[in-house]
Amino acid sequence: xxxxxxxxxxxxxxxxxxxxxxxxxxxxxxxxxxxxxxxxxxxxxxxxxxxxxxxxxxxxxxxxxxxxxxxxxxxxxxxxxxxxxxxxxxxxxxxxxxxxxxxxxxxxxxxxxxxxxxxxxxxxxxxxxxxxxxxxxxxxxxxxxxxxxxxxxxxxxxxxxxxxxxxxxxxxxxxxxxxxxxxxxxxxxxxx
Numbered sequence: 387x388x389x390x391x392x393x394x395x396x397x398x399x400x401x402x403x404x405x406x407x408x409x410x411x412x413x414x415x416x417x418x419x420x421x422x423x424x425x426x427x428x429x430x431x432x433x434x435x436x437x438x439x440x441x442x443x444x445x446x447x448x449x450x451x452x453x454x455x456x457x458x459x460x461x462x463x464x465x466x467x468x469x470x471x472x473x474x475x476x477x478x479x480x481x482x483x484x485x486x487x488x489x490x491x492x493x494x495x496x497x498x499x500x501x502x503x504x505x506x507x508x509x510x511x512x513x514x515x516x517x518x519x520x521x522x523x524x525x526x527x528x529x530x531x532x533x534x535x536x537x538x539x540x541x542x543x544x545x546x547x548x549x550x551x552x553x554x555x556x557x558x559x560x561x562x563x564x565x566x567x568x569x570x571x572x573x574x575x576x577x578x
Contacts, residue, residue: 387408387409388431388480388482389416389429389482390430390483390485390486391482391483392426392428394429394483394486394490395411395428395486396411396425396426397490398429398486398490398493399426401489401490401493401500402437402498403500403513404427404429404433404437405427406427406516406557407427407429407430407433408428408433409427410424410425410426410428411424411425411426411427412424412425429482429486431485434482434485434489435485436516437489437498438458438492438498442458442459442485442488443457443458443459444456444458444481444484444485444488445457446481456479456480456481456483457476457477457484458475458476458477458478458481458484458485458487459475473492473497474488474491474495474497476488476491510523510562511523512561514554514557514558516553516554516557517540517546517551517553517554519538519540519546519551519554519555519558520538521536521537521538521539521555521562522537522539523535523536523562524536524537538555538558
């Protein structure tokens with residue numbers, strides 16, 4: 387699996403905080419299951435396309451029957467709603483670098499935003515790198531002494547299935563070392 391270059395991955399990591407990838411840069415190489423402390427995530431094309439806006443495109447430009455260079459674009463409908471216009475575009479030697487450059491450009495322009503939780507002295511926060519779901523845990527909970535107050539914020543920018551939400555909660559529970567009883571899976575009940 388190919389990844390974007392170390393320099394681009396590092397820049398995107400500093401802007402985004404995205405950590406969940408199959409590989410991480412470790413001692414100058416993208417490595418599966420890299421031991422911590424790794425340098426930064428090694429973003430592959432599938433991870434980048436999952437996090438770019440849905441109207442993004444990555445591919446090669448064909449020059450005389452040979453692959454010339456990779457392009458990445460994000461499009462959006464114009465104000466009249468009758469045509470699409472390019473929001474941002476980047477080129478590079480590989481699709482991974484082009485997509486990584488596009489993500490950096492979208493963060494720089496404020497189109498993509500890093501999820502943040504404001505923490506108090508008695509709270510800690512966690513962010514799921516795949517979905518952007520945030521969890522804040524406050525240890526001092528006057529309403530229920532002895533039990534933490536847990537707040538979960540789901541991202542506005544994308545629609546998630548129940549399975550994706552529960553997977554995000556599971557990853558956040560594991561990072562926060564919370565027992566299942568403190569934050570069970572979501573269940574939707576339909577009343578008749």
